[in-house]
Amino acid sequence: MPTRTTPAAADQPNLSESDGIRYLHFGTEWIQGAMRIKAPGELVLEYTAQMMAWLLFLAPPKEESIGLLGLGAGSLTRFCLKHTRSPLAVVEWNPQVTAVCQMFFRLPASSRLSVHHDDAAVWVADPQRAGSCPVLMVDLYDASARGPVRDSVTFYRHCRRVLGEVGVLSVNLFGQHESFDRNIENLRVAFDDRIVLLPEIDAGNQIVLAFSGPSLGITPAQLLARAEEVESQYGLPARRWARALTRHTVNGILHF
Template identity: 55%
Template structure:
């Protein structure tokens, strides 16, 4: 089902593109990169932080009975990856229709019956009763042209994210570790998800990915998680074994049975 395009809005940032060494970049008239695509391999996740946004795969198989939600289109990296690898329905929420148009013309984005872009404010979208508990996975990557603090960071917003994946699910959230909003976001995420979260260390670009859990407490054998990491690495060409080691070390998870 196609989405009806809205007219250009005076508050929308104008997206522009650049290209270097086979990689195409999305900007908003600033030095900050909003997303990237390797032209020869559009499905590849070019940045470390976008790869880490997929770390929910360590804990949850791609959902079939519920959808995958992505808040923030950027250059379409997460959407293209999910389209390429999964059979799940995918809903991407993007505030700026100009970004969608540019992604369709320059970043190999395609909308299908099972993958649609919705033009809506992400804060409003997570509050809609229609989205209550429809999603098994939610990936949150919401930045404007300054690319510093997330544009949605309230306690109400994160409670909405939990409600979207209420019964059982995993939410990954892109924060900037060195930005002044980081502690506020961590406090609000912790409150919304009953402190059921783990964090990656900060990447070289300053991103810090949070993984939050919904549903019943998760207790899993370390060996089972290690086996899952090897499967994810083999299936999706993602550094999942390294993720697991880093996450367990960074968050002080020890023992043969781990709780999340």
């Protein structure tokens, strides 16, 4: 299994700021994360908000953890700490990214937060992680920021095992990159074709949800009602996501 132990020069974190927003980079112009300086709990980048679309199908876990593979600028970590009471397990291979998040991106110290400095592929492959995170958000990009650095069928199968009997995986893909079709096929294989795609956003990101557990059959009205709850509670554009997902309707039922 491939591992990474020493950050390359291109993976050294650095910062930029514009219009009150601080950005994280890995030695290139590609943005790896962002924080509004006066509102650090806000999800600045649209794709990070879409990563939370699992809320349409699951409530935040009470005992098991929300898993995040890839820390970035800590946006999703800060959001989940603020809006849920779930424990958070973050996997970030580069300790320098964690240090930068603590110093410049207000990554809080919390008894609910554990950061594991490990290769995500190694972390999910550990049998002891099975069933530990019914929610898993995967955002694994290097300095080139064009395609995920972990995307094999084996990797996604291990992610499914981490979800346990009932869970949702959200993955950040880049629709305009050659890796996109490979990732979709690998996710289909690993999750028995139980995946749905949210619409690609202007920046090119496309979020994919994958499901473990019993098949879901719900009406568009039920999904929209849940979306209204999510939008009210978390301030996320959940009704927009729900409307996009209604394209999966078959005989008046949405299947996931």
